Amino acid sequence: MRIALTTDTPGFFADIADVLRVFWGEAQVLPADHPDAARADAALIHTHAERAGCWTEHCLWRADGHAHQRDDTMEAMEGPLVRKRFLKRAVKLCCYALMKDVTGLHPPWGALTGIRPTRLYYEQLDLGLTCAQAEHALSEIFDLAPDKAALLGEVVRSQQGLMTREEDAVDVYVGIPFCTTRCAYCSFSSGEIGDGRQVAPYLQALSTEIAAARALVAQAGLHVRAVYVGGGTPTALSHADLEGVMTALAEAFPAAKEWTVEAGRPDTLDADKLRMLRGYPVTRISINPQTMHDATLLRIGRAHTAAQTEDTYALARNVGFANINMDLICALPGEREEDFAQTLAWAARLAPQSLTVHTLALKRASKLRQSAYTPIDAAVVQRMVDMGHRAALAMGMRAYYLYRQKYMAGNLENVGYALPGLACRYNIDIMEETTSVLALGTGAISKRVFQADTRIERAPNVSDLGHYIARVDEMVARKRALWQLPAAGKGDSSR
Numbered sequence: 005m006r007i008a009l010t011t012d013t014p015g016f017f018a019d020i021a022d023v024l025r026v027f028w029g030e031a032q033v034l035p036a037d038h039p040d041a042a043r044a045d046a047a048l049i050h051t052h053a054e055r056a057g058c059w060t061e062h063c064l065w066r067a068d069g070h071a072h073q074r075d076d077t078m079e080a081m082e083g084p085l086v087r088k089r090f091l092k093r094a095v096k097l098c099c100y101a102l103m104k105d106v107t108g109l110h111p112p113w114g115a116l117t118g119i120r121p122t123r124l125y126y127e128q129l130d131l132g133l134t135c136a137q138a139e140h141a142l143s144e145i146f147d148l149a150p151d152k153a154a155l156l157g158e159v160v161r162s163q164q165g166l167m168t169r170e171e172d173a174v175d176v177y178v179g180i181p182f183c184t185t186r187c188a189y190c191s192f193s194s195g196e197i198g199d200g201r202q203v204a205p206y207l208q209a210l211s212t213e214i215a216a217a218r219a220l221v222a223q224a225g226l227h228v229r230a231v232y233v234g235g236g237t238p239t240a241l242s243h244a245d246l247e248g249v250m251t252a253l254a255e256a257f258p259a260a261k262e263w264t265v266e267a268g269r270p271d272t273l274d275a276d277k278l279r280m281l282r283g284y285p286v287t288r289i290s291i292n293p294q295t296m297h298d299a300t301l302l303r304i305g306r307a308h309t310a311a312q313t314e315d316t317y318a319l320a321r322n323v324g325f326a327n328i329n330m331d332l333i334c335a336l337p338g339e340r341e342e343d344f345a346q347t348l349a350w351a352a353r354l355a356p357q358s359l360t361v362h363t364l365a366l367k368r369a370s371k372l373r374q375s376a377y378t379p380i381d382a383a384v385v386q387r388m389v390d391m392g393h394r395a396a397l398a399m400g401m402r403a404y405y406l407y408r409q410k411y412m413a414g415n416l417e418n419v420g421y422a423l424p425g426l427a428c429r430y431n432i433d434i435m436e437e438t439t440s441v442l443a444l445g446t447g448a449i450s451k452r453v454f455q456a457d458t459r460i461e462r463a464p465n466v467s468d469l470g471h472y473i474a475r476v477d478e479m480v481a482r483k484r485a486l487w488q489l490p491a492a493g494k495g496d497s498s499r
């Protein structure tokens with residue numbers, strides 16, 4: 005489907021396109037002056053007018069020789085930031101309401117297209133509303149389905165006492181951009197580890213960043229709350245290489261209380277590697293089957309079996325890991341509801357302490373997006389997501405973080421569940437953006453949260469492995485500039 009979009013608020017073009025994709029999935033949304041727009045299957049024309057302190061949005065939809073239109077009026081808002089925010093909302097809501105009329109669909113997340121819908125819930129609480137009132141308000145404003153509003157409420161209540169705002173707190177993220185094979189749905193810059201030739205120069209550059217981050221933490225007077233080693237698959241590294249990374253991190257950030265290592269692929273773990281990780285202050289690992297169906301695992305390019313997952317859980321328990329997360333994905337290619345139900349039953353037997361239920365996202369850079377894969381019907385995906393929710397509750401868990409992505413099957417969500425007391429604070433920090441992050445490794449994005457004015461500034465690392473290795477000093481300099489520290493070499497005693 006190709007849609008030609010005209011709007012006299014061009015700054016909101018992408019936001020209107022996001023709303024259109026809620027209803028038209030993979031639609032290509034083109035500006036009306038694009039050479040291919042003349043061959044579009046449909047056209048949306050949006051106009052904005054401001055008169056006597058009111059905004060009026062007019063949306064006109066033309067497709068198949070028919071036209072539908074809608075006008076919405078709301079009181080104009082003053083102040084540059086408030087005005088931009090509420091005008092965007094008005095434009096999106098008008099387009100959303102028209103598309104709902106045209107298609108007869110009621111998307112579960114209503115007009116919400118953002119990554120972090122909990123933010124809107126917190127906004128309602130900040131206005132003095134109770135949880136029940138906040139859920140009602142979100143349903144009224146954004147046409148959110150009641151179960152999604154309730155899910156947001158569950159997440160927000162789980163975060164109470166865990167989501168803090170401290171000016172001097174920081175989390176450390178360390179990315180290991182290697183995997184044994186590439187999953188069909190992967191859109192990360194991680195590559196296959198192959199013959200491992202890139203590992204040594206990468207780890208050398210990473211050790212430079214770890215040392216510089218240690219100095220930065222000391223000089224800026226920060227305290228490290230959590231360390232998260234992700235990727236990629238950190239455990240794709242050899243025993244000795246992973247041990248080297250863990251030693252450097254444990255020496256650099258000895259006061260961190262929460263340590264997570266993504267041990268994503270069961271085929272990258274053995275008893276020795278797990279025992280070695282136990283020797284460090286690792287409080288949580290993630291062993292991710294994604295599905296317990298071997299045929300699906302083969303189809304999505306993962307080089308392990310369900311039996312290996314089961315064996316690895318037993319090994320990790322024997323070694324003493326008492327907080328293991330499991331990632332699963334709804335709507336994997338070829339899977340039906342009964343397949344996902346079997347995976348959930350298997351998950352319940354393995355009894356992880358936390359469960360992350362993802363909905364498949366068909367990202368542009370993934371092999372799956374470029375293949376002939378036919379997406380699973382949105383209603384089926386919704387039922388799978390609901391099954392995941394019920395299974396997590398039956399395991400005694402509660403939802404504690406949630407995010408949405410573009411191109412997700414059924415336009416749904418990813419939800420992290422955990423047993424009481426075992427939620428991962430780093431995941432909350434990342435999703436709610438309430439704590440600064442020093443992010444090390446390729447493509448990692450450091451964030452500094454200025455608590456006084458809830459402003460966030462970012463310093464990204466380059467994603468290309470070769471560029472990262474060659475330019476690691478520049479990555480260090482970007483982080484030091486973010487914390488307004490002098491360049492390394494003048495005040496950084498570690499370099």
Ligand code: SF4
Pocket residue numbers: 182183185186187189190191192194235236237268
């Ligand atoms: S394990 Fe993660 S990073 Fe590695 S290929 Fe799969 S999706 Fe990509």
